[in-house]
Amino acid sequence: MSTPEPAKPIDGVCWLTGASSGIGEALVADLVNEGWRVAISARSEDKLKALADKHPGKVFAYAVDITDDQAVAETVTRIEADHGPIARAVLNAGVYISINAESPSFEDYARTFDVNLKGAAACVCALTPRMCERRSGQIVIVSSATAFGGMPTSTAYGATKAGLLNMAEGLAIELHRYGVLVQCVTPGFVDTPAQDDNAFPKPFMVSAEIAAARICKGMGRKGFEITFPKRFTWALKLIYALPRDWHIALVRKQTGWNKPPE
């Protein structure tokens, strides 16, 4: 059985979560340029409406909080009733909350797990039965290069992104025989509002527009992983391929966490 084909605009509508800002907002224009009708979701209704108004008849706002699984299921039902089958779903909504181990916040852990992991699970649960029945579809899960291995201050975010990469791999294995293509995006640093609170050095950071272009290109192909900028993400992959004691020591040194606390 050959790898499922990427979805095409003629197959139905594209559903994009996290569309009100950053990478998601930049993706909207690229998807429209490729001929897609796009159903966009996030919590900020005003931002979604303003974005939809820029692309009349092509972009449609569906505000939803993805931590509410019932609301997510209803949104998917509404989108399909209004615009036909969701042929491609880009599960991009996410939060980054920096957590220090000296003074961690359980709420910050829980919030990160809720939005990034449970939110994606709510979307998957609403989508896969429909796609399996149709024997077609494309699900693109936005993870991060932090999925490759542990990073200081990313103990909640990195854990969710590693979870999402694992979730996407499992889905790619299961859904192949239903003709559903599953892909995972593992970007390095992207210049978006999510990075405003990240005091970490950000080597090889790319703009949201470049990230969107790379994601669109990858979604038009069959490859499982869409990763960029490769000089950064491949270097990280190499570091994390070392024995764990070695890469933990190396990352500790490279990030400055080998120095005594002040």
Ligand SMILES: NC(=O)c1ccc[n+]([C@@H]2O[C@H](COP(=O)([O-])OP(=O)(O)OC[C@H]3O[C@@H](n4cnc5c(N)ncnc54)[C@H](OP(=O)(O)O)[C@@H]3O)[C@@H](O)[C@H]2O)c1
């Ligand atoms: N920026 C980076 O360096 C980077 C690197 C690797 C991966 N990523 C990933 O790329 C994705 C997009 O990030 P970004 O950098 O573009 O961040 P961003 O500008 O902060 O955008 C995040 C989006 O997620 C939405 N969102 C947050 N909580 C939500 C909720 N409970 N329900 C529905 N929507 C919610 C936000 O909309 P509302 O606030 O309106 O709900 C917003 O549209 C995330 O998954 C992020 O982890 C980012």
